Amino acid sequence: MNGYSESLNKYRSFVQERLSKMFYEGSLFLLGFILLVLIVLVKSKTATEFFTDPLLFFYTIFVTTFQLSRVVAAIFYKSSLAGVDAGSTEINYEPYVTFVIPCKNEEAAIEKTVRKSFEADYPKEKIEVIVINDGSTDNTLKVLRSLKSEFENLIIVNWRKNRGKRHAMAHGFVLSKGEIIVQLDSDSYIDPKTFRNLISPFSNPEIGAVCAHADPENADKNWLTKMQAAYYFMSFRILKAAESTFLSVFCCSGCSSAYRKSVVMPTLKEWLKEKFLGLPVTWGDDRSLTNRVLRANYKTIYTDKVQAYTICPEGIKIFLKQQTRWKKGWFVNSFFASKFILKKDPFVALTYFFPLIFVTLATPFMATRALIYNPIVNKVSPFYYIFGVLLVAGIMTIYYRYLDRENKYWVYVFAWSAINMVILSFILFYAIFTIQNRKWATR
Amino acid sequence: MYKSKIFFSLILLVLVSFIVGGSFFVKDNSYLTEKYIVKNLNYYKYNFLFDVSEKGFAGAFSLMNENTEAKMEDTQTDSIPVLVYHGVLENADEENISITDFKNQMFALKKAGWQTVTMRDFNAFIQGNATLPDKSFVLTFDDGRKDSYYPVDPILKTLDYNAVIFVITKYITEENPGNYYLSLEELKQMQKSGRWEIQPHTYDGHTFYAIDGNGGAGHFYSNRLWLFEENRLETNEEFLARISLDFAMAKNAIEEKLHEPAVGFAFPFGDFGENSKNIEDAETQVLQIARNFFPISFYQTWPGKGFPTNYPEDEFLLKRIDVEADWDSMKLLSVLESGQDKELPYNSSVYRQDDWLFTWGDGIIENDTLTLQSHAQTTGSSGFLNGSYLWDNYTFLADIDWISGLSVSLLARYKDEINHVSCVFTETGVRIEERIQNQIRVIEKRDIDLATIGHNRKRGVRVSDSMVQCLVNEKVVAVAYTVSDVLSHGGIGFKIWDSVEGSSNIQITNVSVLPL
Numbered sequence: 001m002n003g004y005s006e007s008l009n010k011y012r013s014f015v016q017e018r019l020s021k022m023f024y025e026g027s028l029f030l031l032g033f034i035l036l037v038l039i040v041l042v043k044s045k046t047a048t049e050f051f052t053d054p055l056l057f058f059y060t061i062f063v064t065t066f067q068l069s070r071v072v073a074a075i076f077y078k079s080s081l082a083g084v085d086a087g088s089t090e091i092n093y094e095p096y097v098t099f100v101i102p103c104k105n106e107e108a109a110i111e112k113t114v115r116k117s118f119e120a121d122y123p124k125e126k127i128e129v130i131v132i133n134d135g136s137t138d139n140t141l142k143v144l145r146s147l148k149s150e151f152e153n154l155i156i157v158n159w160r161k162n163r164g165k166r167h168a169m170a171h172g173f174v175l176s177k178g179e180i181i182v183q184l185d186s187d188s189y190i191d192p193k194t195f196r197n198l199i200s201p202f203s204n205p206e207i208g209a210v211c212a213h214a215d216p217e218n219a220d221k222n223w224l225t226k227m228q229a230a231y232y233f234m235s236f237r238i239l240k241a242a243e244s245t246f247l248s249v250f251c252c253s254g255c256s257s258a259y260r261k262s263v264v265m266p267t268l269k270e271w272l273k274e275k276f277l278g279l280p281v282t283w284g285d286d287r288s289l290t291n292r293v294l295r296a297n298y299k300t301i302y303t304d305k306v307q308a309y310t311i312c313p314e315g316i317k318i319f320l321k322q323q324t325r326w327k328k329g330w331f332v333n334s335f336f337a338s339k340f341i342l343k344k345d346p347f348v349a350l351t352y353f354f355p356l357i358f359v360t361l362a363t364p365f366m367a368t369r370a371l372i373y374n375p376i377v378n379k380v381s382p383f384y385y386i387f388g389v390l391l392v393a394g395i396m397t398i399y400y401r402y403l404d405r406e407n408k409y410w411v412y413v414f415a416w417s418a419i420n421m422v423i424l425s426f427i428l429f430y431a432i433f434t435i436q437n438r439k440w441a442t443r
Numbered sequence: 444m445y446k447s448k449i450f451f452s453l454i455l456l457v458l459v460s461f462i463v464g465g466s467f468f469v470k471d472n473s474y475l476t477e478k479y480i481v482k483n484l485n486y487y488k489y490n491f492l493f494d495v496s497e498k499g500f501a502g503a504f505s506l507m508n509e510n511t512e513a514k515m516e517d518t519q520t521d522s523i524p525v526l527v528y529h530g531v532l533e534n535a536d537e538e539n540i541s542i543t544d545f546k547n548q549m550f551a552l553k554k555a556g557w558q559t560v561t562m563r564d565f566n567a568f569i570q571g572n573a574t575l576p577d578k579s580f581v582l583t584f585d586d587g588r589k590d591s592y593y594p595v596d597p598i599l600k601t602l603d604y605n606a607v608i609f610v611i612t613k614y615i616t617e618e619n620p621g622n623y624y625l626s627l628e629e630l631k632q633m634q635k636s637g638r639w640e641i642q643p644h645t646y647d648g649h650t651f652y653a654i655d656g657n658g659g660a661g662h663f664y665s666n667r668l669w670l671f672e673e674n675r676l677e678t679n680e681e682f683l684a685r686i687s688l689d690f691a692m693a694k695n696a697i698e699e700k701l702h703e704p705a706v707g708f709a710f711p712f713g714d715f716g717e718n719s720k721n722i723e724d725a726e727t728q729v730l731q732i733a734r735n736f737f738p739i740s741f742y743q744t745w746p747g748k749g750f751p752t753n754y755p756e757d758e759f760l761l762k763r764i765d766v767e768a769d770w771d772s773m774k775l776l777s778v779l780e781s782g783q784d785k786e787l788p789y790n791s792s793v794y795r796q797d798d799w800l801f802t803w804g805d806g807i808i809e810n811d812t813l814t815l816q817s818h819a820q821t822t823g824s825s826g827f828l829n830g831s832y833l834w835d836n837y838t839f840l841a842d843i844d845w846i847s848g849l850s851v852s853l854l855a856r857y858k859d860e861i862n863h864v865s866c867v868f869t870e871t872g873v874r875i876e877e878r879i880q881n882q883i884r885v886i887e888k889r890d891i892d893l894a895t896i897g898h899n900r901k902r903g904v905r906v907s908d909s910m911v912q913c914l915v916n917e918k919v920v921a922v923a924y925t926v927s928d929v930l931s932h933g934g935i936g937f938k939i940w941d942s943v944e945g946s947s948n949i950q951i952t953n954v955s956v957l958p959l
Contacts, residue, residue, distance in 0.1 A: 040465035041475070047466040051619060061466075065459050072454045076447040245447055347448055351455075 025402060032398045035391050039064060042388045059366070060388070066355050067392045071399050073242035073352075077304075080245040084201050084301055093203035097122065098178030098261075099129040102168030103186030107139040109311070111147060116189035117182075118151050121196055128153040130172040131186075135162030166285045170272045173264060181259045183286075188214065188255040188310040197305035198258050208263040208298025209290055211240060211252035212306035219409065221314050227419070228312040228319070230412035234396060237403055240302040247299035248348045250337065251330075254286035256308035259293065267292040276332045279436060284329020291337050297344065323424060327431035330360075363425045371422070386421070393417035473628040478593045486597035489546065493601050496550055519574045521784045521833055522752035523565060525581040526775075527709075527743060527763040530590035535768040542594050544771055549598050551772035552580075557779065559604040562640045566706045566738055571755045580779065582606040583741070583763060585644060585709060587614065587625050592633060599638045608633070609644035609709040609741075612696035616646075627700055634701060641701050642709065643693035643737075648686075649711045654720055662712055663689070664729055665719040676721065683732060690736040706738055707761075713743035715760060734759055746800040749859025750832045750934070752782045785830040787837060787958040801826040802860050803938075804947075815939050816948040823848070823940035823947050827857050828954075831934025836959040839935045840903035840917070841951050848939045848947025852876075853904040855911070856933035864930055865938065866904045866913035866921070873913045875923040879930065887923035891915070904935075907959050 043060060050057045099117045103110055110131065117129050133141050133156060144156045157171060173181055180202055184190070190198065190212060201207045213236050219229035243249045252259075264271075271292055274281045281288065293300055313319040334357055342349040370385035397413045469475045528540060535541040540548075557578045560568070565581050567573035582599075584591035587610030599606055608630075614620040615627040625633070633639035648663030655669050655676070667682045669675075677685065694705040712718075715733070719725035733740050744751050744762035753761045764782075766775060774797075781797035791798075794808045804824025807814040815824040837855075845851055850869045857863040861881040867874050875887040903914035913921040935956060941947040 036461070037465070040462055041469055043462055043466035044469035044475075047463075047470040048622075050467075050470075061459065061463055064462065065455065068458055069451075069455050072458070073451055076451060080447055245451070351451075 024405065028398050028402050032395060035394045035398065039388065039391050039395075042384050042391065045384050059362070062355070063359050063362075063366075064388070064392060066359055068395060069351065070239055070242045071395060073245045074238045074399065076245045077241035080247065081301070081303065084204050084207065084247070084299075087204040087206060088200075089205055090203045093200060094123060094126060095179035095199065095202065096126045096128075096177055097180045097182060097199060097258075098172075098176035099127070099182045099184055100132070100169055100172030100176060101129065101184045101186055102132045102134055102165050102172065103136065103140060104134045104162060105136045105138045105140060106186040107136075107143050109187040110140055111143055113184060113186055113189045114144075114147050114151070114154060116192055117184070118153075119192040120190065121192050121194075122199070124153075128155060128177060130155045130157065130175055132157040132159065132168035132172050134159050134165070134168045164282060166272055166282070169285065170268055173261070173268055176261060179261055181261050181264065183254065183257055183259065184308075185255040185310060188308055190256055191307040191309070194306045197303055198256075201301060201303060202258070202260055204299075206247075206299045207301060208260050208293035208296060209249070209252045209300040210258045210306075211236075211244075211249055211290075211300070211302045212256040212258075212308040213237065213302070213304045214253060214255050214308040214310050216312035217309040218311050218314065223412075223415070224316060224319060225312055225314055226409050227412040227415045230400075230409040231416045232312070233404070233407055233409065234400055234413055234416070236302065237304055238396060238399060241304065243352070244300075244302040246345070246348050246352070247301055248294060248341075248345055248352075249300040249302050250290060250294070250333070250353075251287040252290045252293075252300055252302075255310040256306070257286065257290075259289070260298070263293050263296050263298050264289065267296065276335075277436065281329075281332055283325040284333055287329045287333045288336070291333050294337070294344065295340050320423075320427065323427050324431045324434070327428045328435055331428070331432055331435065360425075360428060364429055367421055367425055389417055389421050390414060471628060473626065473632045478589070479632075482593045482597055485594075486600050489597050489601040492546075493550060493553075497554065518577045520577045520579050522750075522754045522782070523560065523568060523575065523579050523581060524752040524779055524782050525565070525583060525741065525761065525763040527583050527585055527741075527765050528591065529585050530588050531594040532590060537768060539590070540766065540768050540770075544768075545595070546598055547772040548766075548770070548775045549602055549604065551776050552779070553602045553604070555776055555780075559606065561605055562607045562642060562706050563704075565753075569739060569753060569755055569758070569761065578783075583709065584608045586649070587611055587630070587641075587644065588623060589625055589629070592625055592629065592639075596633070596636070596638065600636075605638045605640070607640045607642050607707070609642050609707075610697075611644050611647070611649050612693045612700075613647045615700050616692075616696050630701060634703065641697060641703055642707050643697050643705050644709050645711045646689045646692035646696065648689050659720070661720045662714045662718060664710060665714050665716040665722065665725045667721050679722070679728075682722065683728065686729065687732055687735075690733060694736050705736070708733060708737040708740040709763075710740060710742050713741075713763075713765075715740065715742050717742075730760060746802045746827075747860050749827075749857075749862075750782070750829065751778075751800070752832075754832065781829040783830055784833050785828070787834060787956055789828075789831070789954075789956040791955070792953045798829055799826045800829050811952060813951040813954070814948070815937055815951070817848070817939070817941065817945050819945045822942065822944050823938060825852075825854075825860075825936060825938035827854065827936030828934050831956075832858070833932055834934055834956065835932035836907045838903060838905040838914070838957045838959065840901060840914070840955050840957075841937070842953040843900050843902055844950040844952065845900070846948040846950065848941040848949065850940045851902070851949055852938040852940075853902060853913075854936035854938060855904045855906045856930040857936045858930070858933045862929060863933060863936070864904075864906065864911050866902075866911070868902060868913070868915070873915075873921045875911050875913060875921055877925075877927065877930070879927055886911075886925060887921050889913075889921040891920050905959070 046057050046060050101113060114129055114131065118127060120127060131144055133144060141158055148154050148156060155175065169183060180199055198210055198212055201210050215232050216225055216229050219225050240249055271289055274288055290300055313322050341353050371382045374380040375382055393414050397410050400410050400413060530539040531542050531545045532539045533542060557580055559582050560575055560579045564573060564575060568575050582604060584606060587608055591608060614624040615630060620626045630641050634641060651660035652663055653669040654661040654666045656674065664686050667676045670677055697703055697705040716725035716729035739761055740759060741761050741763050743765040748762065751762055751764050764778065777797045781795065793811055794813050796808055799806060799808060799813060802825050804815065804817045804821040806824060806826045815826060817823045839853060839855055841853065843851060850867050852865040852867045854863045854865045861878060863878055865876050867876060872890040874885050877884045877886055901916050905912040905914060909924050911923050912919045939947040939949055
């Protein structure tokens with residue numbers, strides 16, 4: 001009798017859970033559809049000017065479709081990832097792994113990064129950690145030395161003078177014994193329990209690089225970090241996932257990614273000496289390295305099964321500097337990738353790569369037109385433009401909520417969209433104008 | 444991979460089709476618009492406001508539906524005024540009224556018992572085929588603008604009114620109506636509501652056109668236009684062909700696109716050839732052509748054109764009262780009420796604003812005096828009594844304080860400035876004049892020594908069938924016959940004159956008109 005009522009209760013709570021999930025997902029779907037209808041209503045405003053201004057109509061449809069296509073592509077991400085696993089050629093794949101961690105003045109954070117690396121759920125004898133102390137002036141070296149006594153496989157490379165992140169990475173790559181190199185930022189670490197998932201995709205011989213899912217550890221600091229937390233989730237779990245669906249992630253982010261050493265080594269020298277307009281390129285090292293993996297005809301993917309944590313800027317000034325650096329990296333590498341991507345993967349090139357370049361370059365102009373020029377010159381309210389932008393952000397947010405109901409930063413997607421509309425898209429031009437300034441400028 | 448690519452592409456295709464198809468569907472759908480929704484929400488607002496204004500705040504919420512069936516006027520009207528508006532805006536400008544004023548005007552008219560009639564009923568009335576109740580009027584809007592429809596329609600719905608909109612038909616046949624003019628879809632929507640009739644304003648004659656090679660411009664329907672390619676003015680035949688074509692296209696657009704008979708044509712700018720700059724008898728020619736296409740036509744009237752309402756005898760060209768942007772509801776009501784046909788006997792010692800319309804010089808209405816005076820640019824002044832048009836046989840007496848001027852005339856059988864009879868009193872005598880189509884004929888002249896009769900201020904004129912008598916102090920001082928059939932009826936008026944500008948002035952304290 002007791003067992004019967006217990007199982008009945010279990011069954012009841014199971015049904016309740018299922019019903020609640022169905023209701024939740026059903027509501028999201030309905031809301032998404034409503035937003036889509038609202039998008040149609042907004043677009044119809046432009047359609048009325050179709051005969052006088054057909055280009056504007058095509059543009060707005062193109063941009064909206066492009067943005068929505070990211071969500072559509074992300075929907076297929078899971079099955080694509082399963083495909084990668086299915087392409088595995090080795091069972092019990094456990095190659096030797098080297099962590100490469102360049103650092104400078106990280107006395108506070110470096111211990112955790114190193115410790116978490118050694119704690120990885122992986123055979124200890126197959127892990128080595130190389131830390132390149134790139135001219136630190138604080139106690140970083142002292143911290144490292146004390147760790148050395150604890151971890152035999154910790155290799156410390158100490159440079160008195162700062163030589164730059166790229167050099168440090170390259171040096172680590174050269175010293176590494178591992179078949180797979182995990183590149184970590186000095187303030188980032190990978191959740192040890194999930195580490196194995198970063199390595200397992202390499203059992204598929206086509207995979208050249210794997211990018212982990214990263215979230216800011218300091219997300220709750222202030223509104224800026226919360227906004228970045230929302231952006232990180234969206235840009236990894238939706239945008240990178242969308243790239244990963246077609247096995248071409250263009251940037252395995254520097255904070256936590258893994259590379260197949262045999263793919264990276266042949267291109268290392270050229271990568272180290274990368275120049276743009278005659279000057280060495282000091283930013284976008286991660287994007288640049290990923291692009292070289294792609295060029296070598298390997299696949300690059302993102303995995304949501306590895307959880308990494310990093311630190312995001314807490315002040316606006318540093319945040320904007322970081323954004324500028326990323327935009328510069330994107331700009332320079334877009335040139336680089338445009339030379340081979342069409343040949344390598346025409347589908348990705350035509351459905352994603354070139355449209356992205358077009359949209360990114362056009363957005364600041366269209367934003368200026370809609371937010372400044374039209375209201376002043378033609379007395380046209382920017383309401384529909386802003387509403388349209390927020391609607392697309394709304395669709396992103398709905399998918400975001402679907403992917404992770406617990407993630408509490410989703411509201412900030414709208415803040416991100418708004419800031420992107422008025423500031424960040426314009427930073428691209430600032431970045432292009434100052435492209436000859438090669439200073440790193442966040443540390 | 445391939446599967447994902449195919450599904451991805453397919454979904455994207457569906458998405459694009461949905462957005463593009465949807466936006467075109469929405470674009471052409473006149474119901475799925477913000478304006479339509481706002482319009483319908485406004486209906487509830489106005490409905491409530493009207494209830495409050497009628498029954499008070501508590502009454503508006505009362506569930507008891509009092510029997511407020513419109514009190515049907517038993518009497519039939521003899522004449523119908525037609526009002527013309529353009530757009531209705533948030534804030535009034537020179538041409539367009541504010542929404543608040545418009546709402547107040549319509550509410551006031553409704554409460555005073557005025558009811559709109561359709562263009563078809565109005566036409567039947569004019570043709571003598573139908574009778575309509577007292578206090579009927581026609582509400583019209585010119586140009587076919589969006590801001591004539593969206594702000595107005597909820598008010599019409601609240602009051603159970605209907606309206607006529609005169610549209611520039613090129614915007615429903617070929618040119619993009621943009622955000623200013625109503626699209627064909629919207630006009631169909633209006634038609635479907637049963638509150639709107641769509642009538643022609645012009646096909647493409649609503650702007651100024653070159654009428655010479657030197658930048659001179661004029662109206663489309665009343666001028667021969669300048670042909671730049673040939674460096675000449677069009678011939679009269681070309682002019683007639685051009686306006687015929689425009690009339691025909693306007694008519695066809697209404698009849699073919701909206702399946703509504705084109706009953707009335709509203710002349711753009713109210714110009715039916717009167718303002719022609721380069722054709723002598725433009726008016727006759729234009730009206731003659733227009734008659735071939737439409738049963739009736741409209742222009743915006745002014746006091747010089749006589750009584751502002753329309754009678755069944757006016758056949759083709761009908762009058763509209765241009766509601767000015769600064770009129771409030773009291774003013775409009777006063778204008779309409781003044782135009783209602785007045786009963787005989789008529790006696791007035793207190794003058795209402797708008798009862799007298801002034802066609803020349805200055806007219807000032809104060810409580811108990813009606814003053815006519817010439818101003819610096821006129822040698823005289825004149826005015827007539829609104830609503831007196833149908834009077835036929837009567838004695839018209841007035842107490843006049845003749846302050847200055849060489850002559851004072853009492854007008855009778857007054858139709859307009861160019862059709863009436865008059866007794867012209869001077870210092871030395873009196874003469875009877877008949878004025879038909881501006882041709883003045885003196886039919887009697889008498890010298891009178893005013894001193895022998897007594898210097899009383901009371902003067903008068905009596906008209907009975909074909910007889911005209913002039914009276915001083917209620918005594919007949921002159922008699923004449925042979926009043927033309929044209930002037931078988933008509934109202935009363937005054938006119939003063941002096942040879943010098945700004946030097947005539949009379950004050951009238953009492954006016955009485957007795958039937959014979």
